[in-house]
Amino acid sequence: MIDAPSSTWFTAPPEWHWLIVLYFFFGGLAGGCYFLAALIDLLGRDRDRPLARVGYLTVLPCLAVSALALIFDLSRPDRFWHLLVEIHTGRPLFQLWTPMNSGAWMLLAFSFLALLSSLAAAAEAGWLRWRAPLRLRPPGALGTVIAIVGALIGLYIASYEGALLAFTSRPIWAETPLIGTVLVLSALSMAAAFLLLVGRWRAWDLPGMGALQRIDAQAIIVALLALVALIVSLGGAARALLSPVNLVLLVALLLVGFVAPLALRLRRDWLGGHTVAAAAVLALAGGFLLRTLIVFSPYGASS
C-alpha cells in the first residue's frame, strides 16, 4: 500500500458480488426495455406494437429478479424495508441524496408503472378479459403520460448505479464519474438486443426491428467510446484494471461485448439467418460482462 496511487486503496471491500451484478444486469435490462417499449408506442408504427408489448412485459419479471437480488445481498434481508421506512417513527424515510435510498423509491415507483403498462400489454394481447387497462398505454392521454414518466424513470434506473458506486471511497468506483454513462448506454444496447432476440424467435418481420438493430449498434459504439473515456479518466488508478482477473474480464468484454457484435453487424453473411440473434446474444453477454467487471474491479487494487 506504500505505493498506492490513491487514498481509495486503503478502504475495505463491501463484498458486493454476484447478486449485485444480477441487480445491475436485470435493473438495466428493465430500464432499457421500458424506455424502448415507450419509444415504440409513442413514435413507432402500429405494426410495431407487439415489440413494445414484449418490452413492457419484460420489465416486471426483470425488476422482480433485480429486487430479490438486492434484498438477498443485504446481510439482514428481513430488514429490507428499513430502506423505505424510518423504523422508530414508522414514517416514510426520504434520504434522497443517498443513491441507495432514492434508488429504492424509484424502483418502487418504476415497479408500479411497469405493473400498469404490463396490465395494458396483457389486455392488448387478449390475456385479460378486462379491457379497461388498454387506456394505460399510448395513444391515449393517460397511457402517454405513464409511458413518458416510465421511460424517464427507466433511464434513471439504468444509470443511477453509477452514482451509487461513486458514492463510496473505493478504487475505480470513486475515481471516475463515467460509470453511469457506460451503464445506461449498455442498458439501451441490451434492451434492443433482447427485443431483437424475441422478435427473431417469434419470426416477426416488423419495421421496428431494423430501428432496433441500428439502436443496438449505435449504443454499442457510443458505450465503447464512453468505456475508453472511463479508463482514461481513472489516471493512475487504472492500475487496478491490470490485475489478472480484471484484465481477463476487460479483454473478454471488449471481444464479446463490442468487437464481435459490431463485426456481425458489418458482415451479415457470416452466420446466415442467425446473425441478428447471435449479435443480440453477444450484446447481452457483453452487458453482463461489463457489470461483472465494474462490480469486481476494485479488488484489482488489493492484488
Added chain:
Amino acid sequence: MAEPMGFFTDTTVCIGCKACEVACKQWNQLPAAEGGQNTLSGDSYDNTRKLDGIHWRHVRFVEQFSEDRKDGRWLLMSDVCKHCVQAGCLEVCPTNAIIRTEFDTVVIQSDVCNGCKACIAACPFGVIDINPVSKTAQKCTLCYDRLQNGMEPACSKACPTDSIQFGPVQELRSRGAKRVQQLHEQGEKRAYLYGADEKMLGGLNSFFLLVDRPEVYHLPPDPKLPSRNVPPSALFSALGALVAAVIGLINFRNRTRER
C-alpha cells in the same frame, strides 16, 4: 451537546501489548474470530491484521527491517474508528442507522442497520465491517454506553503506556501538539499529528501521532468524502441517459416520418 470527545493515540509509546484489543472485545462482548481457533498470520507477529466487525481496535505492527535484518524498527499503532467530524459512513447510510452522538462521535445503531454495506465502501479508512453474529455493520462506538455513564472507554482505560489517551478533543489536540514539539526537541523530527486539524474530513476525533508517512501505517494520505463524487457522477449519468434517448429518438423519428 456535550463537549466533543475523542482519542489521541501516540504511536511512539505503543508497545504492541494489544491490551486495548482485549479490553475492547471484553467490554463490547465481541466474539472471537473463527470460533476461537488460534490462526497465525504467518508473516507478522500481528495476527489480528485489520479492523472489522469483531475487532474494533487493532494494534498494527509495521516491521521495517533492512535486507540483512541488522537494522530495523517496529512501528506500532493502535488503530480505531476515527469518528470523523465529516463522516463518510454517516452521509451514505440509507437507513439512518448511523448517528452522531452528543459526544460528537459516530455510532451505528444495530437495530436499524440492514447490512446494505454502503458504509463499508464509504469509510476512507476501511474501519467498518459486518459482525457475523448480529449480521449488521459494526465498528468502535467510542464506548458510547460507558461515556453516557461518565466512564472512560475500555481501550484507553486498559492502555498501560498511555499511548491511547481519551478526553475532550480540543484538550487532546493541544496535548498532541506539545508531544510533537517535545519529540522534535529530542531529535525525532519526523513526528507529526495525523488528522488533528480540520483539513482532514473536518478533523478526526481520533487522531494519531506518527513518525512515518501515513501509508506506512495503512492510513490514507488524503481521505475524501464520498459525497464529492455524486454531482459529477449524476451529471455524466444524465448525459449518458440523454445520449441514449437521442439514439432512440433518432431511429424512431425516422420511422415516424415514414409513417
